[in-house]
Amino acid sequence: MTQEKKYIFIGGSHRSGTTLLAKLLSDHPSISDLSETGVPMDEGQFLQDVYKDDNHYGGPGFITDLSDCHLTEKDAEPAGELRQRILDSWEPYWDPASDVFLEKSPMNILKSRFLQALFPNAYFIFIVRHPLIVSMAQQKWTRTSHKHIIDSWMNIHKRLKTDLKYLKHFRLITYENFCSSPQRCLNSIYDWLGLERNTSMKADVSNSNMAYYEAYEKMYNVVYNPLLARVCGGRPYPLWKRKLVNCIERKLLYALTNNNLMLVWKKRDIDWSIDGSSDDILQWGYDVNIPDASIASLADIFSVDQRHVIE
Template sequence: MTDPVTDAASGRVPRPGQRFVFIGGLHRSGTTPLARTLAAHPQVSGFHDTGAKEDEGQYLQSVYPTAADRTRSGPGRFALSPAAHITETSPLADPANRDRLIADWSRYWDLDREFLVEKSPANLVMTRFLQKLFPEARFIVIMRHPAIVTLSTKKWAPRTRLSTLFENWFRAHDLLRQDAAHIEHLHVLTYESLVRDPGETLDRVRDFLGLSGPIPAEAVRDRSGGYRDRWLRLAEAGDPFTRRRFRRLCERFEDRANAYGYSLTDIDRVPPIDLSLRPAA
């Protein structure tokens, strides 16, 4: 491995022993509140006030194309493109690119902190690539109910079918499940556990990372209620076409939702707080 490239702006780089933490999860899954909550811990530095969309690290680096650029699609569709999934076999998984990423991101980290966090939704399907460059890194993925994510993403992609948005959710998480066997340090949590039991959920994140002291949870708020009600209205709509469409979505995706601990016919069913996507031994 080459020596880290010095950040041209500050003349500083992460010192030995500092840990990189990558947060991923589909758009509308809670990556932003999770990253901001984690960055409130005194040992942690995350990106803020960068001018980039949602302070996402993908917009603050010069190594790999953003998810939108490489897939030519946006939220709700990007995981359906083969170009979304980047692994250790990518020609970009080169030690020199680790140095470039460190130099790019170090402009926005407080390098006096021990844990350096980068958050981008597409990290969900890039864990193996990032681990190749940062073998010591920790990966945290947040998952949220597929129906809630689908409905909340629909406002960003009004012309995209609900079925396509569902397919994007399952494709992204199926890739994560496939990749999980290759990832040394991976922690998966759900949005539902974060908002319903933030203390225990964040304690598990703390223990996974090895932080000292609790992670503040004041910023965690549940914003799923309106989408939950909208999903229930689809089931009970007076329009027979809408009801039929709802039934077809449930028939098509219920088993796949169950595989992740969710249900489309029972919107309040969520996975347990102790969640693992790794294959059974």
């Protein structure tokens, strides 16, 4: 495989739409992704042995200390040897006849400078999703609090904002905008990569943010509120009983496997997390009261030229 080949690296916080974006891009006849690899989600991070994969750091929701998993040019030596070791693990799963090779691993978002040093012809696409919804989606993998996941999201994107200054080829896109106009966004990416537009493919995707949000709201109203009414017998909720229920939620319901009870606890946890994170979330272009859309341009949020943003 020659240096002239283009390499696309897709990254983003876990559950931000990286898999969806990679799948649709790989449908282009000139783009080859890693497929039938036998590793989780066909992610290249699990095939190579040059850098540690996400699971080493605890997996989704647990990556808070970025000092080790964030890689830069300084970690890319000797570049030729490291590059070849990675290619040896990825090349068997790419179509050598393709013009563009695609690799998707969520934490590419923390390794872009490192990957650019090894692959000078690298192109990066970072997808950003509402941090509150990301925390809801990641909860199936972790029992950490929503506040913990949201803080992790913010730390990762702060580091990305700094790294973007060092990248030659990159694009930013929100999950919400991609779902609202997938074909337009794909066409913008094709044009950027110098590929013909794939007019034969019809991208049909939907924004699942509201589904997550409404599921938590429904469980809270259907299960939790009636439970409190029965416990209190319709009388004012005394302080001692409120403390007791809070203790039960945090100490007992957290350990149960019943999905309904877990969702009750998670919804309460979301309320506490919103109280502590709403202002910070707003600074990243999202509103906790508007779960299905961003409210600011990524160009402004990440301090980059508008041409780097797909909208």
